[in-house]
Amino acid sequence: MHLELSGLTKSFGSLVANDHIDLVIEPGEIHCLLGENGAGKSTLMNMLYGLLQPDSGEIVIDGRKVTITSPSDAIKHGIGMVHQHFMLVPVFTVAENIMLGRENTHPGGVLDRKKANALVSELSERYGFEVDPEALVEDIPVGVQQRVEIIKALTNDASVLILDEPTAVLTPAEIDELIAVMRQLKENGTSIVFITHKLKEVKAIADKITVIRRGKVVGQAEPSATEEQLAELMVGRAVDLVVDKEPAQPQDAVLQVTGLTVIDERGFTAVDNVDLEVRAGEILAVAGVQGNGQTELAEALLGLTPIAAGSIKLSGAELTGKSTRHRLDAGIGYVPEDRGHDGFVGSFTVAENLVLDLFRKAPFGNGLALNTDEIDKNAHARVEEFDIRTQGIDLTVSSLSGGNQQKVVLARELSRPLKLLVASQPTRGVDVGSIEFLHGRIVRERDQGTAVLIVSTELDEIAALADRVAVMYRGKVVGVVPADTPRDELGLMMAGASKTEAHDVAIENPTTLGTI
Amino acid sequence: MSDVTVQDTVPAAAPAAIEAPADRVRRLRVGGLMLVFALIGLGLAIFTKGGEATFQLVSGDLQNNLLGLPAQPVALLLGALGVLAAVAYVLRRVPQKYSGWLAIVLGVCFIGAFLCWAAAGKTFPLANQFQGTLNFATPLILGALAGVLCERAGVINIAIEGQFLVGAFTAAVVASTTGSAVAALIAAAVSGVLMALLLAVFSIKYLVNQVVLGVVLVVFATGITGFLFDQFLQEDAAKLNTPDVLSAVKIPGLGDIPFIGPILFNQTALVYLTYIAVAVVTFVLFQTRWGLRVRAVGEHPKAADTVGIRVKRVRYSAVLWAGVLAGLGGAFFTVGYAGSFTKEMTAGNGFIALAALIMGRWHPIGAMVAALFFGFATQLQSQLQIIQTPIPGELLLMAPYLATIIAVAGLVGRVRAPKADGEPYVTE
């Protein structure tokens, strides 16, 4: 199928998310759409898939102009999409999810479950997926959920398959499998639009690369281009991909975790007997694929989730059983993983959010009343210091961009003296400019002698920040390794291999991304 | 492609050997409450008077078909059994999967011991008790089923009470003017749908908060039926507000089964419709295409949208079909039971139906069981007044409400609403 987008434009209020975008997808090509967070990639694809309506511009399929006003139109025209946040109903079985919207029925609208199960089995066999049609989606791992998403798109006979940031939840080896599936689809004539902001992936996968910046197409590139060239095209200026930092000068241990075990709400062991130590003046990064217990580890450190066993000590003082407020007061700063959910109150002003965990104490409060003058003064100072782009401190934080929202969170946490900074996914969904700034501030905090614990699923971020890396798999720390450990070794450890095992296997089996 | 030998997928975490802290808290809390009830049951048994408790098995027959039980021994037996069940629960002596049964055993034992205590030396009209249970439960079941349909589709329905009122009013007026029961039921269903339409349009189209909307719609229905009653029905009661009550129809064969026959199968058409409704809603929701889509839009509307399902249309259809059920439930208050319409005659039953749906965990069968329990408690209250026990009737009338609070406080297992229940679906 030949797909052409011409002059597609979409604005939200005064912000132009997509500005006259032209794009041609040839049959059987893997076309990478590269752009940083907030560049407008998802907006474009959501228009193609009928989830958003363009303000102007047209979509032409095989020479015929089409209008796509809903996903069912898109499906009819042979467009399939695997969304970044999976579009699966967690309490449905795999088969139910796959038949949804295109149900085979007996007379009277009664579901034909047998047929659906057979279809799932057939497709998973063809592409070498192991998927149980009767399993509940909420019970299967994210990697398998993604396969269900792909099967779902394929059962609709998609001839263009859009994959929106599909690698975020996968280990390097799983990414290789995904690449193999994409190649197989390509050979069958399916075109693939691959959306990402990761340069390594683009180079490994793409036939053609289109780069989008601030809602506009800024150029095409060949997969042979260097990462630096791609980065410059994507950001619009030369980007320093490496954070400047001196070697760490670690001192005494600040955080000591021993035997930490967390049981989640469903009775599964999320964190399994973890021992960790973070020293003053060093950055320990916790690496791992999403969902291997890192989130629960960070929450347990802050007392946000109850622990089943183990001990957490901050500068020798036991924290177990203490409230979150006590821990914050004891000198822990926290940047939560999902900032919109846990990091700030969207409908509160910038000024209010900057004192969200400080408002009780002087000078902001006297135990009874708030001192609004001091709160405003603080806000002006932080906005200045952290270069928070806002039109005023009395605007709501939800009106800021992702990068500036994250700056608000970090500014607040760093505005009091810290012993330990815990930052989960500190740059997720943030533009490159803000990433550089945030990374720089985190390193500066380390250099001031704060112990820093970073949780990240991005190996690039781990490489940029870490002094040591702890890799988590199924709730366990499988090993703590130096920051310069090769990417393939980290990847294998993220899939459960031990340090030595990973070292041996990685040399024999280089992955696509690891060798670039 | 690498053929790595280590596990290549991120697996779900292994089941824990240790009980999750939250589960432990819940077990102790539930267990504690069960123990309290068990001990009350045992206490009642200890204070049960000697002599026989007589249970009347056929309504109105005081001579034959009586079941005499030695009150105290039976009560003691049941009380002890209840304590046993509670202790087994607290000490985790049964597999997790079956622990719910212990609560049911305790419940039955408690009610049994209570009845022995209340009926010792007297005659308790057991047949009446069940007959009345069914009567009180019928509108509750219909209302709760309406709620199940709405909420499975993601629209919270607090307005069941309003739908009841309008249905009751319409049925009374139409039955009085046309003299036709069928016309009355159809009109009640239609009026329920009209109320549902208000709910649907304001929640789905205008994105009004659904709890707000439910409350306001109840006030609206109260006002409008009250206004029309004051303005027309009072002036011309003979013509507009003298409906015939539906007559009971005995099903041949089934109606002759001893004891349960007359209770279950000598009922009005509306009760039979209720049986059918439970079966149909259960089947449709879980076995048909429409049901799958309804549940999908209630759990994850965006996922449904991305596979081409018209989310809003499915929600409209679910809410409107629910209106049929709620309207029929309303009709029960007039043409199914009391006859003429009076202001605010549904007296909070719509809210009990809401409670039944939540206690039944958004499942049609569960909702029915909860509704029957509430009906049982309400009927028991009037029975106990007749046989004169020292328990004030008002306290028994509180039972459904207290039971619901206990249920939502997580004491009867984890209650989980459809994920997107109450969230309007917004597209750009």
Place this chain on the structure above:
Amino acid sequence: MSTATATPPVAKPERSGLPSWAIQGLVSVSAIVLALLVGAILIIVGDDEVNAAVKYFGAAPMDTISAAFSAVGEAYQALAVGAIGGITPISESLTQATPLICGGLAVSLAFRTGLFNIGAQGQLIMGAILAGYVGFAWHLPPVLHLIVAIVAGLIGGAIWGGMVGLLKARTGAHEVIVTIMLNYVAIYLLQWLLTTSTFQRPGRADPISPIVDANAQYPQFGDTRLHVGFLLALVAAVFVWWLLNKSTIGFELRAVGANADASKTAGMSVGRAYVVAMVVAGALAGLAGTQQVLGTDLPLTDGVAASVGFDAITVALLGRGTPLGTVLAGLLFGALNAGGLQMQLITQTPLTLTTVLQATIVLFVAAPALVRSIFRFLPKDRGAGAILAKGWNG
């Protein structure tokens, strides 16, 4: 939809046109106009003369139209005169508004903490029970007796509300369900108490208590039924304003209401906020209960709450959860209630019409998009957030 963190980024807010509060005011006024139109239709349908004239509509259509106009005109005129036409009507309106304001504040405060307090009715009843009991059963010196009775009422409401907060904090029980259920528990409790010798007036068979001591009654203004409780309602409104906007507790309550997860992460105790909010809300509703039993009714009856607790919800909604808005909405609904009584007396239009009016006003206010599609001149309010669009899981 709760996800969508990164894209699309929200546009720079447009700071043109009218401020948010002005637009909301316009929407409210439009909603009132629309509701009056709906009410007019009901009046016309129910009017005998219109129904008589419509029988010969074909012959003399103007008869029907003029009958309709005069029916609506007379009814609404009676309503207006009964609400604001002189000292007595105004005092009556304020009397009616008094418990509505306090009840409305009880709902609003909980609202801002992210809680839907459907239970003002039950809290009000509990307040009335305790205040009434102290009022008629105890005998204390002037002033002191009133104060003790009021405090008893506050405690009654606070306990009933606090239970809701406690259950929510400890077990996650949804407050909508718990408050609805507790309303019924409270009314049955009241009905039962009024059958006991402690509460029932000697010599009476109906559910009514002795009259509260003169010392425990709110002093009245002149010959009117308006009492000092009205001033307390205004004081309560100022207190709630200060609490929400100027105190550290209020900061916490609002933060929890807007985003409980972020508040928890910032070290706040979400459970404590729920308990605090519901205790204060319950006390406010309890205050409304004291106003009913110690100011307006004087004996305690099972109708002491009338529908105040439910009307309070509509008052809070119309007032958009702010103290000032709640006071204004309470005054409006108080006036509608007082005027409605006059209307029923003079034009025989049933009082239930005011219930319809109130519900319709709130329905329109809750759906500004609908109001805008009727009154197209109304500007769009970008700042207005949907009121707490949360489900059972929220």
